[in-house]
Amino acid sequence: MELVEAALAGNRRAIARLITRIENDGDDAHASLSQIYPYTGQAHIVGITGAPGTGKSTLVNELAKAFRAANRQVGVIAVDPTSPFSGGAILGDRVRMRDLAGDSGVFVRSMATRGSLGGLARATADAIKVLDAAGFEVVIVETVGAGQSEVEIAETAHTVVVVEAPGMGDEVQAIKAGILEIADVFAVNKADREGADRTAAALEMMLDLDQTPSSQTRSASRIVIHHGQLMEVAQHPPHSTATGPDVPNDVSASRRWRPIVVKTIALRGDGIPELIQAIADHRQYLETSNELAHRNRIRLTNELEHILRDELMDQLLKKIDPSILVSLMTQVADRELDPYTAARQLLKNSYKGKRQRRSGDA
């Protein structure tokens, strides 16, 4: 476990290798994660999301430089789920490193989509842990919006910055309602373009409309403890998110944060100090309210769920008789059997297999 110790000491090569080891997801990976886990929980995790073309990556670069100028150690995790097949992630590392090369206070890592459902979220969460444990005070997670990846970033980050750019067409259309729910800070980038003021004004207006109590919930937690009962909130609308003694009932009380809108021109570095300040303000808010503990708890619960789902599927796949699966899939493809019934038969079969083995043992 020398690798883990070297990573904890901040050795860059060790950090890189440790992230790779964890991505590869062997037994080593779990042991390493257990070892670093006690050292996590210190970093401020800042999510940055926005559509392609908003200048997100340049903004991340400038933010990292500004944090460095303030003598803070910065990790950057660039998640690029649009590029599952190409080697884009590796190229990305090189392009990004340009301005920050040689500075040991910055660590940049790009991640491409893993094949499995939720696999990317898991790998990202694990990479955050490594950087957190290695002493990076700020970990920036950059994802391409919109869609599911934005909801996931909201669950992963302490502070979510949504990057918008003017001239993306109809402002009201471009600024989707869901964005308001996940953004803590808006950066209207490319602010020298025509329409920047209009975009910023549209955002402010939507934020004003949004400050009604009913829309102030943002929790997307799925397993919730409610009066000592385990509840799966997953299948209900988020409005009904349960709160109880173990999940501080701060959803409506502490969600008094009104997202800050900052205009930036990342290419020139304009607006970056204001953006840094907005992020710091939000951090302050998290710490003085119950929100930080609440978000951490949601994050860890989601993470546990991802792990459990993967683990359960792995176990099932090991138990399934391949010939049964082939036969069921053929029936499904031929419309003789629907997928739900096929799933039930597979689950029944895997249990039967286990029980038979067990009685054979006895």
Place this chain on the structure above:
Amino acid sequence: MELVEAALAGNRRAIARLITRIENDGDDAHASLSQIYPYTGQAHIVGITGAPGTGKSTLVNELAKAFRAANRQVGVIAVDPTSPFSGGAILGDRVRMRDLAGDSGVFVRSMATRGSLGGLARATADAIKVLDAAGFEVVIVETVGAGQSEVEIAETAHTVVVVEAPGMGDEVQAIKAGILEIADVFAVNKADREGADRTAAALEMMLDLDQTPSSQTRSASRIVIHHGQLMEVAQHPPHSTATGPDVPNDVSASRRWRPIVVKTIALRGDGIPELIQAIADHRQYLETSNELAHRNRIRLTNELEHILRDELMDQLLKKIDPSILVSLMTQVADRELDPYTAARQLLKNSYKGKRQRRSGDA
């Protein structure tokens, strides 16, 4: 099961109620799905995706009108994963229906994000089944790109149309590498804007570069049968996608389709006939190659996996002792226990619980 029969007969209210019933996911839902499933497999499923502001919804509206003019029944499923909390989906229905109201050959349904992982993908797949079984010849599934939702649409649709708009900034940045892998047709919408020709040219250039053998794979299937062996491809890069006797090895042989780039101005209806033709050409290609059967198989395999994962998680949650979960989550939050170890303990505990109950029964 009168509802199912009425829906199969094409009754609009029955279709709407059946989709709602299935979304609510009770025992009724599964019974209904089993009943309609034999009638599915006829529709051409067309996925339309693109960033906010590209004019995607207008384009979908125009496409639906054009299909209607050609006397084809059209279902539209508008998936809006950016709006998990707001009532956006309902408003969407009303706005969209405007041009098509009163036409019983069109059915529009908006879906908002469900809470659960993969829940939206499942609900969308089920809504497609209902429309397919009810006799809609074309089912358009509209999603907001980019990210995971685009990968999912590629797994769900027969033909994927990616909508781009000029003026979204740097063309090469805006056109992400992953997009090339999922697009069968590109619509460069808002083609009257400056830069439309440049965007179209950039796409054509990237498509030329992309026509190398190594990038011709697009399969994202996860459970694959290889020489009679069940393989989980999930955790390996998609390049290693296994093929075998049950999954026709047509990945390199049949992936000779070169995406078509069409310029459109949806607001004026310009380019819509060309877009319809491109979609028809792709359908023809699917039918004359092995690709249609291959895509259907991938789709159903993914669907089965979604169902299995949800079902396994449901079963686990029923078995877990809430007090154990509370205690584990507290240890995780306090950094005394890492999430992976917590997951293992939960799984071990749930088995122990079952075994104890069983030996108690004996």
